[in-house]
Amino acid sequence: MVQFSSAQLDLAFAALSDGTRRGVLEQLGGADASISDLADQFCMTLTGMKKHVGILEDAGLVETAKIGRVRICRLGPQRLADVSTWLERYRQMWEARFAQLDDVLNELQLQETNHARRSTR
């Protein structure tokens, strides 16, 4: 796994804290897009979208290249994967725990039901 400096992490987490920027990353995960395409899709001014893309770019989550008169955005090198992998791993650990908790709860409910049946007899 790529090691991050804490400054890089700051930027990545700050970039990911915003819903529009996460949406932009999702879009770019499907296909590259120009800043004006993205601005249209998110019903936002060009200036507003430029700002969001700039933050994503600083964090290394997105890279841009000027092709003719259009600035095209695409996902940056694998960084999002790393940041989200940590959260996903953490989530999987909890999901594994909780699946076991489901079993415990099923058993407790069964005990309670049986107990209630016995005591009404």
Next chain:
Amino acid sequence: MHADRRGDTSSGTTIERTSDRELVVTRSFRAPRHLVFRAWSEAELFKRWWVPKSAPITLVSCEMDVRTGGSYTLVFSHPAAPEPMAFFGRYVEVVPPSRIVWTNEEAGEAGQITTVTFEEQDGLTRAVMHDLYPSKEALDAALASGSTNWNDETFEQLDAVLAEA
């Protein structure tokens, strides 16, 4: 996709970093709240689910005095660790059957405060687990290290098991 026997379409675990210092895990359970609370507060029940079976970790001992001001100590062993690892802290607030707040003190004063709340609605109990870290760096580090007491290797094994499931 196969139908789950519990039909728990709404019970997926979600995780969200809600701020620099906060992480929130949520999950719904098809069980009444008092039972969910019991499973979190009685050591005999707790130790049956806290460690994923797929993790190469054994819960050696589990002592929990779940009341406000009480304390807990969980001791784990791991094949790669020469000594058992103890995790401990205090219960800052316990309100059965809806809320447990505890400290995590094994790392000294830099531990997070964990608050879990249980809300019941229509036969479902929603557990919300909120971790408040002392600093942004502490949460970054926890996430980057695979978090809590789990290392990359553990997760790789867990991934493998989950992929087979």
